[in-house]
Amino acid sequence: MSIISNNDTSQAVVYDQAALSAFMKRVFMWLFSGLLVTGLVSMAVLSNPAFLFASAKVVMLLLIVEVGLVFFLAGKVMTMSPTVARIVFMVYSVINGVTISFIVVQYAGAVISQAFMFTALFFGILCLYGQFTTRDLSSMRTILFAGLITVIIFSVVNLFLGNGMLNFFISIVGLAVFVGLTAYDAQKIRTRYFPLALQTGRTENMAISCALTLYLDFINMFLFILRLLGGRK
Secondary structure, three states: OOOOOOOOOHHHHHHHHHHHHHHHHHHHHHHHHHHHHHHHHHHHHHHHHHHHHOHHHHHHHHHHOOOOOOOOHHHHHHHHOOHHHHHHHHHHHHHHHHHHHHHEEEEEOOHHHHHHHHHHHHHHHHHHHHHOOOOOHHHHHHHHHHHHHHHHHHHHHHHHHOOOOHHHHHHHHHHHHHHHHHHHHHHHHHHHHHHHHHOOOHHHHHHHHHHHHHHHHHHHHHHHHHHHHOOEO
């Protein structure tokens, strides 16, 4: 990595923009790779009905492993070798593809396609907004965190109640939360993660960490849009 003199401000700006652009390309390359793997795995599972009749214990085990991998990768990504970080991220994408298939199988194919297209459109717009807006979105953090906790609590409660109106409320609030989180996380990559990546020199690890954050935003937004569109089989 070349060092640029502080005396040449314009050159430093060009360097920073070039480095940021390269970093963002890595982030979105890993994001798209993870989503592609998840989509392909989910399609493979849906095309094989035998997988869809797995026992509840198997599904629960997969969910536990999935959650464990998220926390492991988020907490240890900067101490891993880049190769291990890549492998863990891809393994998580595969497992998530399996677990998501148990959700999307409940919906018609046309509804799934519509939900994906809406998600991709909204996600792209929100990422662009987060990257280029001059407004500081960090003020949204407390509200978004409170909204996320609300969604989690009411989702657990509704597992026992099975209330349709409550489910609709959860979907609306959940979608709003992840709309905000997508813009917030996209801006955070530019303002926090990118300088940290350059400071530590572990740009590949940080790119995978950022990709995981945006990946989770995309998946959750997709699932809430899918629930709002309805059309269950």
